[in-house]
Amino acid sequence: MDNPTRSERSRRAALQAALTIIARDGPGQLTFEAISRESGISKGGLTHQFRTKTDVLKALLEHDIERFENFSQQYLTKVGGSTPEANLAAEIATMREATENPQAGGFAVLAALVEDPALLSSTFELSAQKVKRIKAEAADPDLALLRWSAARGLVFTTLLGLCPLSEKERARLFDRLLDDSQWTAGSSTKPKARTARSPRGEKKDNDER
DSSP, X not given: OOHHHHHHHHHHHHHHHHHHHHHHHOGGGOOHHHHHHHHXXXXXXXXXXXXXXHHHHHHHHHHHHHHHHHHHHHHHHHHTTSOTTHHHHHHHHHHXXXXXXXXXXXXXXXXXXXXXXXXXXXXXXXXXXXHHHHHHHOSSHHHHHHHHHHHHHHHHHHHTTOOOSOHHHHHHHHHHHHOTHHHHTTTTOOOOOOOOOOOTTHHHHHHHO
């Protein structure tokens, strides 16, 4: 095995160990010592790959972004022109993937929030771009953003262990969020004005006059 291949394998092993530690023990327990113990890589080997813990978190976030961007693009290609709100559908499907495979993504965001929220600036900018695309294609932008926000809520409450819903219930909700037919009917229909009722006894009084 040549040196570049060995180095890349060590890097992947270190990142996987970091995800395992965050998921099992919490972001606060992520240290070089813990990564070394979990991965079997010496501290010297780790510092050859990452100078600081911040570098580990940056690599985890970049891995998350790349993985979920690939998933999103594949989903967009699959749905093609079959849905008028393809970007919204891709975002909801991607968040569903993150919920169903939490160790594959999402934990890096939680760790960054604990260690250094400034690390999330690129993630924020990417989300802002996606929101612009969602609003641009939506017949009802507010409704589209509500669906997007609901999906994000399911992701993060699940990652934080605060979601009381079962996997089956979450799956059903994601199915509904993805189903455009559940959201188009009445989305632009204003509620009918209620006809004011005559005060009790008014009709009788008028008849007697």
